[in-house]
Amino acid sequence: MHTNNFKILFALSFTVFINTLSFGQDLPKKSKTIEPVVKDSVTINLDKEKIDKELSEQAKDSTVTDSVKPKELLEHIVKYSATDYTKFNHKKNKLYLYNNAKIDYGDMNITAGSITIDYSTNTVYARGITDTIEGYTQKPVFTQGSNVVEPDSILFNTDSKKALIYNSITQQGEGNVIASLTKKENDSVYFIKEGRYTTSQNLDDPDYYIRLLRAKIVPGKKIVTGPAGIYIYNVPTPIWLPFSFFPQSEKHTSGILIPTFGEQNDRGYFLQNGGYYFAINDYVDLAVLGDYYTNGSYGLRLESTYSKRYRYRGNMAFRYENLITSERGFPDYARNTIYNLRWSHSQDSKASPSSRFSASVNVGSSTYFRNSLNQINQGSNFLTNTLSSSISYSKTFQGEPQVNFSLSATHSQSTNTEEATINMTLPTFQGSIGRMYPFASKTGSKKGIVQNINLQYNVRGENRIQTTDEFFFKKEMFDEARAGFQHTIPVSTNFKVFKHFSVSASTNFNEVWTFKTFKKVYDNEARRLVTTDTIKGFDAYRTYNFSTSVGTTIYGLFNFEKDDGKNRKIKAIRHVIRPSISYNINPAFDKYYETAEVINAEGQTAAELEILQSTNALNYSRFDGTVFGQPNQRFSSSMGISLANNFEAKIRDKDSTATEPKKIKLLNSLNFSSAYNFAADSLQWSPVRMNGSTQLFENKMSINFGATLDPYALDNNNNKINKFNINNGGSLFRLTSANLTASWSLSNKNKGKDKNKDGANVNPDDPNGVLPENLDFGNQQINQNQNKDKDEGEDKGPSKFYNHKIPWNVRIAYAVNYANTRRQSEISSHSLMFSGDIDLTENWSIGASSGYDIKNQGFTYTQFRFQRNLESWNMNFSWIPFSQNKSWNFFIGISSSILKDLKYEKRRQPDQQL
Template identity: 75%
Template sequence: MAFQKPSHTFTKIHLKALHTNNFKILFALSFTVFINTLSFAQDIPKKGKTIKQSVRDSVVVSTDSLLVPEISEKSQDSTLTDSVPPKKDLLENIVIYHAEDYTKFNQKKQKLYLYNQAKIDYGDMNITSGSIVIDYTKNTVYAKGITDSIEGYTQKPVFTQGNNVVEPDSIIFNTETKKALIFNSKTEQGEGTVIAQITKKENDSVYFLRNAKYTTAVDLEDPEYYIKLRKAKIVPGKKIVTGLANLFIYDVPTPIGVPFAFFPQSETQTSGLIIPSFGEQNDRGFFLQNGGYYFAISDYIDLAAIGDYYTNGSYGLRLESTYAKRYRFRGNLGFRYENIINSERGFPDYSRSTIYNLRWSHSQDAKANPNSRFSASVNLGSSTYYRSSVNQVNTGAFLNNTLSSSVSYSKSFQGEPQVNFSLTATHSQNTNTEVINMTLPTFQGSVGRMYPFASKTGSKKGIIQNINLQYNIRGENRIQTTDSLFFKKEMFDDAKTGFQHTIPLSTNFKLFKYFSLSASTNFNEVWTFKTIKESYDIAERKTIKETINGFDSFRTYNFSSSLGTTIYGMFNFEKEGKDPKIKAIRHVIRPSISYNINPAFDRYYENAEVINADGLTEGERDVILSNTDLEYTRFQELAVGGSPSNNFSSSVGFSLSNNFEAKVRDKDSTATEPKKVILLNNLNFSTSYNIAGDSLNWSPVRVSGGTQLFDNKLSLNFGATLDPYALDNNNRKINQFNIDNGGSLFRLTSANATASWSLSSKNGDSKEKDKNLEENLRSGGRADDLFGVSEDFANQQINNDDDDKEKPPSDHYNYKIPWNLRLAYAVNYSNSRRQNEISSHSLMFSGDIELSPKWSIGASSGYDLKNAGFTYTQLRFERDLLSWRMNFSWVPFSTRSSWNFFIGIKSSILKDLKYEKRRQPDITL
């Protein structure tokens, strides 16, 4: 661009006398029009479209009362028809400038001076600075800061053009060529910043630099690291290309460098290579791990294909995808496959195995569709995967013996009554027995509760108006298989399919004002497509089962009722003239009694057919059969609904629930009400009496309770089972009360107690656990770190500490050391057959200490009090090095002893600038 001089140029205008001859005027105008129509300039243009006039005179003056304008000399210039196009205006856009102190124009030097908070806007270009000088003769703009005796050099220039922002010490910009020289600039490029002594702006899209620094550090005045670029070219938003470059740490050069480098810069995610890490691992030799390619499929989904290779022939493949759509859904999908070889072929310890794991997590935003929902949580694969994988430390997962999955879709149809249905596929896998149970799928439907006798308005009163019924249906296709048959057609051979229909009918009402009575009956119908037929081989003395394909069904029903009330008791300790600390204790008692009838459905039972009785006398045959139970039902081992019972049951149940609360004086003197404290959250007693039983009518008394203390930091739960019947000399239960056998009223047959305590300093629990706990959950482990935390070596650079920028980098010591400690205690006692032993007794603990805002240590361990030994132990050390992250984890003993050290840059663009060393556990397949 160019700036126009403030002087004005006016077109010459011929002024005529007011009194003249009109005829002469008309003749002169006619002659002028004739000459301009038929005459040409010296340069005769070629035939074609003429160039229209682009410059008009700024002043028009009337010459007489007819208002006929005088034609200016400029408009009569014959060069207007020249084939050479006219020059552009000096200023293509409007210039807007402003300054706080003064705006001064020097007419002699043709310079415009702006001082203090100066600002210029021209098109997409903007310059803000302390001082700006515009030189009209050279078409240049000089911008620099202001030197203050107190604050020093302030108001440094900020040059903005489009999306590019440059913050130099000073700048020279040519408005005509649009080139610039930028001194000591700081330019954000993607996640990093380029600091250059001299930058030449060639045009809007190319910058050349000399002696520049590229860093992702927060403190740009004294970056803890940078990559020095001797000569570089920047294409903003696309790339940085440089020659010789090497790493500097606190201005100290390192031998880590490259002869040339390419830094991709993009405001959107882009596809690219993932650089592998290398090292040596146990007896598998050297390796390349976590190398592959990243696919930026769209703004909503990506895919990373990663592989590992070991020189002994082992390899691994991994696919990871994350997807999300705002206000709709989000999730991640991962598949891992590893071919693991131990030792070398020909050696006795040689082994080879393949393991895999599939994980999928999907969640739907509640706003997406209030009437339907889809969710998934899948974790399935080889039972030995978490014990054998060589590319991650699955601390929290290998101690877990169960893998589980669930994929479900549910939908509701609003109305009266409301109709709901859901489809669910489930998976449960025991990693010890390698048994897999699946439902593919489970269908559930229900029709909402209906009150056929209730009025449409007002509340429901009485036994009749509260009568309600529902309809529920459940269908399952249940499969049980093993690891070896998983995903093979044989896994479907023993699949069981069935449906269960239930119609509960119930009512409730008040009795004698203080009692609540409820009664219900339930009708149950089960459909199945497979039944069994049993026969007894008397010679082999075993039962033979035969599967019968075909539709069959059975129907059952039962009746139950319950009567309960609530009793409130208050113990006041307040006395006139005294202010005790404990003001009152409140006791809430909820007793209830229930009655249940379950008829016997003998019609669904029959005796097994006796076969292969040849060679036996009738007496021998009767002796064998007298000691054999031949009665069975063809509905055994169904998919849903269980099998009908052939035992009549009529029982009365008793339960007593207690709750204790206290009102204490609040420590806050301004509080007007006493503080409520829970003493016992619950204390429950329950038992039952079987009226139809011929012996052992009383069930054991079950006692359970729990409470929370110290502002809910300590959670206590306990339970016990008390049996009223005695044992004989063979430790078998007999139909005689224990007190009548010379013992106490009850025998303590089992007891358990658990306690969990979370302690921390006032600010020690503010830091959220890192991403490794999320890896624990995805792998099927615990949500806490009592069993340690998992480490995925492929994602070491993930960083979610958003508070780093808020902490000053000079904090090296924390005089108030934040800490947290988690304790979990469990004990189980068994005495059902006079063994009188502690079956299990353990204490688990984990904790973290933040020695400084940038340095923390942690540990997870436990102690088996019964076997007198430490359980799985993990020690963790982590150091936040501002732009870098360093951690060390160590399992000091056990068969899975291992350690891992990592240091690397947090920024994703330089995540491959790292160093890691580890010793993985010796895995036996």
């Protein structure tokens, strides 16, 4: 493929420009050199009262009195203490503190094994103490403000605030600076010589560090160095920089974002995710990122995060890509633009108890995740087949009754095809007035059919829009919008009869407003009704219905315990039955229907027109196609029957100390339901629907199942007829559909203690526990070393040479669906999905996720994951072995965010042409 040379030079110049701005040398201002603190001639009194006392004991000339009051040399009160002794040497004018010594002076604090204060030179020397058993202990800890230094020894001048620090460890942000010699210039500047910067947790033997020959540290702001090179396990690498800059700001600051580089299949070399980060203020930020490809393709991303404590938080991202395939003039040249907008907003519950605003927006091109070239959008994102959004605001007005209202906007879009339909509501309004009891007593509880009568008022308004990507947010999108309001007033009551039966009755009044209706005609050629005219203007219809139900609860107990003294495993089984019968009446509202005209009716006989009229083929409602649909045309009088069951058992607890039997669920639910339509002239019985669920193996496996049983038979053309299946030579019911789903989560975590063959409990996390005899280390020296450690009484923790308990987890999901509505008797779908992770060692883990379509005999989306924790580094490898997104990615880099650009990444991108 030919690549434009100008665009390559542009990309390289952009890289040079970023690298130039990414590093800088911060040179310290010239100042006077620091003389050795031992030659400092300035005297200082560490304690005014103590000095006055010492002077009073010395011989004084009583005839000489100084009338000028001396200036106080100390700005703060000095406090000191020590465990063993505090000794003052009058001759040398020194104060000695030994063992757990501590001195406080203003914001400065020093703790050490030994501290010497020299009055004559105003210096404080702190060091550890040497023990013949433990060695060098109680190393000094120097604290000033938020800065903490842990050296071997320190020499500090209380007057100039300067110090010499030997073999120090200083935490700076996420990393630590280890220096052989550090000179503290003042409260905010340190100079170091022969230092090491690392983010490793093991500071005694870091797995990596950046060697700093010379460096300047401004705590909480920056580290500026001279020549610096990377060492891995004390082995130098050829990576050296003449100077470097490490930002250490405790606040977020603006700065350049370093891009990643690579090569894409047919678009040349690229730079991705490079740009600038704007730290706008403490509540909001903005990142402007861009992608550039040498064939002319480019991308732009804007990302912002905002947050205010106890108020709200959210993030927003806009992504745009201009993709060019091949080169201009070639037959396969193509240019395509895709975009995506995401917004997430959540309100803190403390911000406003009576109102709430939330947003979750994901809108854009239908093919964005399938065609995007940016690395952050690749991977499993291509499986996204639906984009959905929701923005809502709700408000509650407290009172009696309570009033609520909400405004929302929704969006749903399929990404399977480029011409996918987009459904939107802009907006939806919902309002309600809380439940009211007009006949209830003002005092006492509500009893009886009259006092329990209650009513509500609900209103819902929608403006629905249906469009495609081509007309998204264009004028044509709003031309087909349909709006309307629906008002409902439900009235209900409930009461008990015969003490054990609960009865409820309700009626519902419904009124629909619309601003657009439709006129239809019957097209004889198409043999259907077609819309010919849209009538704009206000119109409305009103409907109502009635329903009642009665139900009860029956408890059954099967007791297996007998007075024979036997301790049976199953104590009892309880069966709970909840039968319910309901009755519904839905009147027919024929007045909202009319007869359509017949077009192209030449040659049609009166008998044919009469057949069309008798079958209601010419009847239609002008409200058909409006937001809330058309009113009911057919009278319905139906009875519903349902039966809900669940089964529980009491069993003997395995724990011998338990005083009560253990309760388990045999079946969480087992439900049956059907209906009978009194107003229908045929097929009055509805199919029997059955569904249930249970959990097995201590709730690790969940099973859901369901089936549909039809009592009516089929004719020779597999059409349902008004004849029971049992009367047609078949069974009582005909199985038309069935489904089964099962999910199983397995893990070896929380398994309790292992046991050896002698029955002794073994805790795998306890290194002093009993080890299995058949465990072979393969190295006798290791056993000897372990025994030596035990003899010395040292707790070394679990051995790193083996892991007798490997953590793992597996998730399995199985689904099968059966269809037999027209005697096809086939498995409509049959699949098995699984995923899992294994921690081979403390630092090694592997994982995989896949599935198998048993019906079509093919694997679903499959991915393998390998990860290695390298202490301060992280290495991972992901692999998609097949599918149109076949690819792999290898990454190794420092885990710390401050050095996240110190990495190596290699990937094989999927072939977009597939």
